[in-house]
Amino acid sequence: MRLILIFGVDVIGENPKRFAVVGWFNGKLEGKGEFTLHRLIRFIQIKRPDIVAIDSVTELGEDLRKFLRSLPPGTKLVQVTGKPGEQKSLQSLAKEHGIKTADRFDPYEEARLSALLASKGVGYEVLAFEDEVIIKVARGRSPGKGGWSQDRYRKRVHNLVRDKVREIEERLRRAGISFDLETEERDYGLARGEFRVYASREELAGLVSPMHGGDVEVRIYPVERAELGFAPLKGEEAIRERRSIIVGIDPGITVGIAAVDLNGRIIALHSERNMPVGEVFRFISEIGHPVIVATDVSPAPGFVEKIARSFKAQLFVPRESFRVEEKNELLRNLGITVEDDHQGDALAAAYKAYLRLKPKLEHIDARLREAGLSKKADEVKALVIQGYNLGEAMQMVSLRERPKVEEEREDERKAPDLEPYLRRIRELERRIEMLENENRELKEIIREQRETIGKLERKIADYDEEVRKKVLREKELEAKVKRIEALERQLREAKVIIERLGRDLVQVKRMNVVEARGSAVPLKVMEVLSWHELERIEREVGLRKGDVLFVINPAGAGRAIAEKLVEKGIRALITEKPIPGPVKAVLREAHVPFFMGEELDVKRVDDFAVVERKTLEDAIERLLRKWEEEDREREAEKFLRLIEEYRIERAKELERKALEEIERKRAKET
Incomplete structure (x- = not known):
């Protein structure tokens, strides 16, 4: 179970602005004290909570944008009282969710209620940034004026800028992230490069890092929204408040969007050229809340996967890409005319997803009629699509109007290793x-x-x-x-x-x-060999000296992350797929053994893997002994090579001296 840290915040006073902070950590409340805005920002950056909860963002006043820009990646600012225009008081929300209240004029009480409500999924996340990032690559300092050496330095810097732009471009392509790139050429290199990346700051973590103070500078700027957005914390909240829909998307230069409701009725068709991700998100949000995002091609494009993740919706991907005849037949059966092929492709994807679910939806309708819950049909269907079984969904809907009782739990004792x-x-x-x-x-x-x-x-x-x-x-x-x-x-x-x-x-x-029984060694499993996965392993289970790592796919890893593993003191690296050359070189140099999983008969189920202790120990011993022999042979060859080079040089020297002696004798004779 992932540990959750929430800070409840409320204003104590102005001039200077001071805040009361209460922490909620997996069921336990703890007062954090009184903070100025600057100290609060520093405290949040150090502790990196999952949520900062506040009853109203207007309390931050003119500092709201500054506060949002300072939040570390992964930390959400949540307004627990609801989105603007639909807000409720803290006390009424606490009563709805069975939370006891005390002095409403006490800032620490207000902060406590904010933290508890956020822990129950109440509130709206404040969205200040688009899912787009600007990455600027340029020279880090001016090359100066005139002179041959200055020209040479300037060309070198422009080549370094070009290399850094190519490196970032390759990393983004390898990660499957869409982007646009503008460059300015200079001296057969690049004076600057500017990426517009269609991904959030969190998705770029471990891929691209800022650089300052050297010959090349890399700066990363999240694209701010013109107006703040508000998104509900839980998918169930969105289902309850807005119409549930199935959305089909056809990505490309012209984006096609189609939406049908859970009864198969078409409610929206739209296509637009150069439509940014944020605009697609807002267009769909105005129609309703998508529980399924569908595509007509297999595998799903990254653009469609991103939209599905943004709405926490299920992704529908056909077993194989739709044929043109299949899409045309479907549109004929619907009896609808579309403006262009993009709308047709999007509608075909959405309606095909609906047809796949239609038998289950009809069964749900029949059960709801028997239970007298037909008015809540859309809400129940959406919950079933999200993964609840029918009984759970019906129970959730029928019990939502009843008052909830606050559950106060003791801190759980530390779980054993198993x-x-x-x-x-x-x-x-x-x-x-x-x-x-x-x-x-x-x-x-x-x-x-x-x-x-x-x-x-x-x-x-x-x-x-x-x-x-x-x-x-x-x-x-x-x-x-x-x-x-x-x-x-x-x-x-x-x-x-x-x-x-x-x-x-x-x-x-x-x-x-x-x-x-101690006859096997547990392996710490990583899906890919990346900085993001390494941070996840260290955060969730820890990475200690002597651990053995099992990596499913190490493709794309480089020397830097291999050197980090050596620095961490891992005992061995086991992979399911071949290890890249740079990683092998670093591990070989540091005498850190590496193997393929099939060599050691690794047993694995989902996120858990073990290897027989004796098999691992024998394999490590054999490989280290082999490397020692290779090192000795290499040193011997190097020594013999030095002797041979010395012999050749000595022969040349004697020959040169003999020639000089002959020349002197000839000179004397003449």
Whole structure:
């Protein structure tokens, strides 16, 4: 479970402005004291909380923009009382969520309520920046005036600027991040380069870093919004407040957008040239809250994935890219004319996603009619799409109007070393239970459908042969047969998932026992060998001297991160895919062993991996012994080479002296 740190903030007084701060850390409240604005900013930058909660951002006054610019990446400023125009008082919100209140005029009480409400997902995040960043690369100092040496220095600096621009360009392309680049050429190099990157500051962490004070300077500027935006903290809040929709997007120079509701009605079609990410986000937000973002191509473009992440929506990707004939047929069946191909592609993606979900949505409608919750159909459907099962979604909707009781929990005792693995086992067991419940529901639906088919077949048998043939051609019966086939296919898929999860569960338990006996070494797993992943490992589980790392895909890593691993004192590096040459060179030089996972028979389930201790120890010993022999041979070759070079040089020297002696004798004779 990830540890959450929240700071509740409230103004104490003006001139100078002073703030009361209360911290909330995983269920425990702690007063932090009184801070000036400058000290508060420094405190937040040091502690890096997940959320800074305040009842109203207007309390920051003219310092609001400065405060937002100073927040470290990953820290959100949240206005817990709601977005402008729809705000509620702290006391009324606390009462709604079962939180006890005291003196409403006490700043520390206000800060406490803000922190507690934010911990329950209440409030709106204040959005000050677009999901765009400007990266400027230029020379770090003036080359001076005149002179041959100054010209040479200027050319060198412009070459360095060009190399840095190419390096950043390559990193962005490798990470799959979209960008535009403008450059100014000078002296066969570059005087400057300016990137407009379509990603947030957090996505660039570990890819591009600022540089100051040298020959080349790199500055990073997030693009500020003209007006502040407000986004709800929880996806469920957005579902409750706004219409849930399915959005199809066709990215490119001209962006196509289509939206349908959860009943399959088309509610928006739009296309626009050079439409920025922020504008796409705002356009969709005005229509409703997307629970699914769809594309018509496979794999999904990075632009579409980014929009889905921004809304915390499910991403729909077809098994294979739509054919033109398939899209045209779908549009003909809908009986709608689009302005251009971009709108058509977006609509095809959105409607195909709706058709994929249609059987499940119809089943939800039937269940809601029985439960008398038809008015809440859209909200329940959206929660089911987000991952809740139908029973949980219906319960959440029916209980939302009832007052909630504040849950106060004692600090949990420190979990034993095996707690992460046990938690994973419990999670797998819950998922199996959820799939079994859904499996039972599907079986019940199949049984009801089969009874219906049986009744129809008995009724058909009472008619003559001609009437029976006509009934068989009826579209309703054909639709029911297709429905049964779809449900049986879902049932087969659910059985496959249950079998796989069962195998994973057995494997996790087996590895758990092996590790407890001390016959295996646990490996710290990284998806990729990057600075971002390294920071995650250090933050979540720690990286100590003597640890063994298991990296799934080390492609793209360079010398810098390899030197960092050596500095950390890791014992060995195991990878699933080949290690890049620069990383090998650094590890070989530092005598840090590296292996492929297949060499050591690594056993892995999701985020957990182990290797047999004896196998690892033997492999390390063999590799180090091999490297020692290679080093000795290399030193011997180097020594022999030096002797040979000395012999050659000595021979040349003797020959030169002999020639000089001959010349002197000739000179004397003449």
